[in-house]
Amino acid sequence: MESREYIEIVRKVLDIESGVRERAADEVTDRLSAYSPAQASALATLLSAAAVSEEENSALEAELHAILELMSTGHVRLDHVSQLQEIRIEQLPPELGEYVTDVLEG
Template identity: 65%
Template sequence: MNEPEFAPSRILDAREFVAMTREILDPESVARERAADEVTDLLSSYSSTQVSTLATLLSAVAACEKGNSALEAELHAILELMSTGHVAFGHVAQLQDIRLKELSPELREYVTDLLDG
């Protein structure tokens, strides 16, 4: 299987990466939503390890998310990270913990599509 080309233009340094992960874990859903949007804005700035780590972290956060806007942003960020070719099913497996029947049809479809790969 050929993986897509992935050559970051500039890799986030340790401080930037830690700051990003802290934002993803913020107690406020508005902040988590903003952080997920920022993940997609910086897509070309991650190493392959950072990509898989962010996907894993976002999946865990999404599995616990209560805010629909934040959840949608997190799922979109995961989808964008998956496009790099550095995210395996194991990185997003925690999405299985989301109770699909509690979601809107659009979010339900988003989660199903991500799990189907």
């Protein structure tokens, strides 16, 4: 992916508006084959950091889904998403808690 496009998606992933973050996470999954290994791992790390502080369940679900999809590329290791361990699973709806567990189990 070209640097300009990559920076744009990173900006969206980190946007203040949850709707923009959610759409950005969906866009990440739509373009899996476009990322270099470094871009994929960096995006997964940023998405993980965003997920830790995410307050909107729909955005969190999209972020977790994008992380799982990025992990499926083989370019993302568990240590890239280790921040997810900060999420208090017991405070999430069950389906989102299961999503976090799935990601952390690789």
